[in-house]
Amino acid sequence: xxxxxxxxxxxxxxxxxxxxxxxxxxxxxxxxxxxxxxxxxxxxxxxxxxxxxxxxxxxxxxxxxxxxxxxxxxxxxxxxxxxxxxxxxxxxxxxxxxxxxxxxxxxxxxxxxxxxxxxxxxxxxxxxxxxxxxxxxxxxxxxxxxxxxxxxxxxxxxxxxxxxxxxxxxxxxxxxxxxxxxxxxxxxxxxxxxxxxxxxxxxxxxxxxxxxxxxxxxxxxxxxxxxxxxxxxxxxxxxxxxxxxxxxxxxxxxxxxxxxxxx
Amino acid sequence: xxxxxxxxxxxxxxxxxxxxxxxxxxxxxxxxxxxxxxxxxxxxxxxxxxxxxxxxxxxxxxxxxxxxxxxxxxxxxxxxxxxxxxxxxxxxxxxxxxxxxxxxxxxxxxxxxxxxxxxxxxxxxxxxxxxxxxxxxxxxxxxxxxxxxxxxxxxxxxxxxxxxxxxxxxxxxxxxxxxxxxxxxxxxxxxxxxxxxxxxxxxxxxxxxxxxxxxxxxxxxxxxxxxxxxxxxxxxxxxxxxxxxxxxxxxxxxxxxxxxxxxxxxxxxxxxxxxxxxxxxxxxxxxxx
Numbered sequence: 182x183x184x185x186x187x188x189x190x191x192x193x194x195x196x197x198x199x200x201x202x203x204x205x206x207x208x209x210x211x212x213x214x215x216x217x218x219x220x221x222x223x224x225x226x227x228x229x230x231x232x233x234x235x236x237x238x239x240x241x242x243x244x245x246x247x248x249x250x251x252x253x254x255x256x257x258x259x260x261x262x263x264x265x266x267x268x269x270x271x272x273x274x275x276x277x278x279x280x281x282x283x284x285x286x287x288x289x290x291x292x293x294x295x296x297x298x299x300x301x302x303x304x305x306x307x308x309x310x311x312x313x314x315x316x317x318x319x320x321x322x323x324x325x326x327x328x329x330x331x332x333x334x335x336x337x338x339x340x341x342x343x344x345x346x347x348x349x350x351x352x353x354x355x356x357x358x359x360x361x362x363x364x365x366x367x368x369x370x371x372x373x374x375x376x377x378x379x380x381x382x383x384x385x386x387x388x389x390x391x392x393x394x395x396x397x398x399x400x401x402x403x404x405x406x407x408x409x410x411x412x413x414x415x416x417x418x419x420x421x422x423x424x425x426x427x428x429x430x431x432x433x434x435x436x437x438x439x440x441x442x443x444x
Numbered sequence: 445x446x447x448x449x450x451x452x453x454x455x456x457x458x459x460x461x462x463x464x465x466x467x468x469x470x471x472x473x474x475x476x477x478x479x480x481x482x483x484x485x486x487x488x489x490x491x492x493x494x495x496x497x498x499x500x501x502x503x504x505x506x507x508x509x510x511x512x513x514x515x516x517x518x519x520x521x522x523x524x525x526x527x528x529x530x531x532x533x534x535x536x537x538x539x540x541x542x543x544x545x546x547x548x549x550x551x552x553x554x555x556x557x558x559x560x561x562x563x564x565x566x567x568x569x570x571x572x573x574x575x576x577x578x579x580x581x582x583x584x585x586x587x588x589x590x591x592x593x594x595x596x597x598x599x600x601x602x603x604x605x606x607x608x609x610x611x612x613x614x615x616x617x618x619x620x621x622x623x624x625x626x627x628x629x630x631x632x633x634x635x636x637x638x639x640x641x642x643x644x645x646x647x648x649x650x651x652x653x654x655x656x657x658x659x660x661x662x663x664x665x666x667x668x669x670x671x672x673x674x675x676x677x678x679x680x681x682x683x684x685x686x687x688x689x690x691x692x693x694x695x696x697x698x699x700x701x702x703x704x705x706x707x708x709x710x711x712x713x714x715x716x717x718x719x720x721x722x723x724x725x726x727x728x729x730x731x732x733x
Contacts, residue, residue, distance in 0.1 A: 251630055269630065276627035279726040280645040289641060293632040313457045323727020326464030341631065362457055 199226035200266060200345050200377030201250060206259035207402075208245055219245045221402035222259065227394075229344060230375040234382060234392035236431065238439050242403030243381040247347045250379065266377075269343035271351040275330035277322040283333050284309065284318035290340035308336040312366065328359035332366070339370065346371075348380045352387070361419060364390055368416065385428045385435065390419045395431060399438050407434060510695040519699035531679040532703070535670065538594065538680070542601030543662045549602055550609025550658065557610065558617040568614075571607050579604035579665035583672050597669035604665035605658035612654015616647020649722060656715040663708060 208220040219242040227233045235243045248254045250261055251270045277286050287305040296304065309315050312332040322330055331351060338346060352360045368391065371378055382388050388395045389411055397407040409431060413423050492512045499511040506514070522528040557563045557571065579600050586596040620643050628642040670682020681704055688697035722728075 253626055253629055270627075272623060272627065274623055276623045278624065278627075278642070278645070279728075280648065290631050292641075293637070313454060313461075317461075321725060321727060324465065326461070329461055329464065337631070359460060362453070362460065365453055366457075 198264060200229040200231070200263065201379065202226040202262045203246075203250070204260045204262070206246075206249065206256045206261060208242065208249065208254070209257045218402040220249075220256075221404050223398075223403060223405055225396060225405060227345075227377050227379060229377050232371055232378045232380065232391055232393045234380045234388035234395045235398060236382060236385060236388045236395055236435070237398035237403065238383065238400050238435060240400040240403075241398040243398055244349050246398075246403070247349050247379060247381055250345075251347055263345060266345050267341055267343040268345045268347060269338035269341040270347040271331075271334050271338050271349065273350040273353050275322065275327075275334040277330055277333055277337070279322055281322075282318065283314065283320050283322065283325070286322065286333060287337050287340050290337045294340075294342065304340065305336075308340055309333075311339065311370065312336045326359075328355050328363065331355065331363065335363075335367070335370070339374075343376070345377045345379070348378065350381055350383070353382070353384070360387070364419065365416070367391070385432050386419050386424060389413075389424045389428045389431065390417050397431065397434060397438075400442060406438065407431075506694075507692065508694055510698055514695045515698035515702065518695040519702060522696070522699060527679050531681055531684050532707075534678055535666065535681040536707075538597055538601070538670075539662060539666050542598045542666065543605055543659060545598065546602045546605035546658055546662060547609055547655070550606040550654070551613060553606065554610035554613030554617075558614045571610055571614075574603070575607040575611060575661075579661065580668045580672075582665075583669065587673065592673050593675060594673075596673050597666065600669050601662045601665045605662035608658040608661055609651075609654045612651045612657070613647060615654070616650030617643055619650065620646040649719075649726070649728070652715070652719055652722060656712070656719070659711060659715065660708075663711070667704065 203223055203225045205222045205224055206220055207218070207222055210217045210219055223242075223246065225233075235246065237243050245254070247270065249256050250263065251268055277283075278289065281289060284302075284305045287308055288301045291301040291304055306315065306318065309318055312335055314329060314332055314336065317325060317329065322333065325333065334351070352363050355363065364387070370376070380388070380391060385395075392411050395407075395409040395411060396405055397409070398404065399406045409427070411427065413427070417424050495512045499506070499509060503509070510518075553567075553571070557567055582600045582603055583596070586599045590596040590599060624642060624646060628638055633642055667682050667685075670680045671686050674683050674686060681700060684700045685697060685704075688694075688700060
């Protein structure tokens with residue numbers, strides 16, 4: 182079987198409405214002299230089935246951006262259009278509910294969708310199998326390792342049957358080997374479900390490993406400064422030479438941006 | 445080779461999971477119970493020894509301050525009388541009724557205050573103020589309002605316990621971790637569903653602490669009430685204390701006090717069991733080492 186690798190990167194077809202479109206989105210925190218411009222006229226879009234990594238140093242407002250798309254906060258000016266797409270979000274912490282079992286956490290997401298008990302149980306078991314946690318359904322979140330909890334969190338996000346998946350540094354707190362495995366997992370699930378993904382990270386290699394595009398944001402205020410298409414064939418390896426090469430180019434640009442703040 | 449790749453991935457994931465999952469050593473129930481009971485037995489032994497020591501020292505005559513053997517002997521005798529059990533039943537009935545009403549009042553007030561900002565501003569500090577008010581200070585008013593009857597006692601028990609319960613709930617709602625609230629919002633939980641599936645379960649530990657404190661206040665108020673408000677032909681623990689003092693029956697007085705203490709400890713153990721069960725389920729009980 183020959184996997185279509187190149188086409189995925191150029192998933193944006195003309196005329197098709199993007200899965201998410203940000204149009205001149207600004208976000209100001211506070212008022213008057215102490216106000217902070219977190220995002221300054223950010224325009225960005227991602228097609229259905231496209232994996233977009235948002236990359237930036239501290240203070241670039243990348244988490245703010247995801248919160249706005251998720252509806253956890255409102256933009257000060259500008260508009261965000263996600264159509265009537267369902268949105269799921271993963272955080273850096275697993276944010277699982279400690280009073281529920283692993284399966285219970287996934288089932289709660291299904292319950293909100295209105296599934297009945299039998300359907301919930303069956304679907305939760307399927308989703309836990311997808312993230313290779315079928316044998317841990319009855320465990321409590323605290324009994325699992327960090328990487329496993331994050332996979333439960335992924336299963337819970339998938340349970341929402343969302344078209345758009347927002348990920349806020351979801352693997353930032355994990356060790357390298359676990360992170361590698363989760364990259365493979367996430368890539369597989371993203372392809373199978375044709376998800377649009379906005380993936381926030383400060384890890385350049387992670388961004389290149391996963392993204393169809395890597396969008397570089399400046400800091401204070403956050404603005405889009407570069408939009409790198411990643412035309413490397415998949416599956417990619419974080420430690421491969423072509424990933425390292427592009428990551429090197431992006432890192433240089435990022436360092437330049439960071440230096441600007443030291444002057 | 446190409447077929448092997450996904451398999452290898454699965455094995456790698458399973459291997460990491462197996463390495464990372466915690467292995468717990470479980471102690472048997474008898475060992476667990478014994479571990480909790482023997483320190484208590486030592487404490488009881490020390491208290492009895494000090495008590496006996498004071499009696500032997502002879503600061504007071506035996507009929508004013510009976511020794512542990514006399515008091516425990518009296519207690520053993522009274523265990524066989526119907527009046528004793530009647531007294532315990534009356535007191536427990538009052539305690540449980542008052543506590544149940546206090547839970548009802550506390551939950552209603554707590555839910556309203558935690559939910560409505562204006563109510564919070566108006567009544568938030570008043571509730572904390574009520575908590576510090578000695579419940580015995582309510583009795584003159586309660587007796588004026590209801591007369592010397594059980595309603596007066598119940599009134600004060602509810603007023604003693606409800607503020608703690610309401611405060612427990614309010615604290616729990618306030619301290620719902622923001623990350624869980626965000627996760628709940630993204631999952632689509634709103635309004636009633638948000639309370640039912642997220643905020644109420646998240647506030648359970650704090651609510652339980654409020655219940656425990658509420659019971660302590662209820663029990664104190666009840667004892668004060670039973671000593672002040674004596675109802676004819678209705679033996680209760682407070683009433684027994686009152687008459688034992690009137691009759692200068694030191695052994696009986698101390699025996700009744702022991703009963704009150706034991707009931708207090710037993711209820712505390714119940715709350716302790718509920719609390720540690722909750723902690724274990726939530727993974728809050730992880731100790732270092």
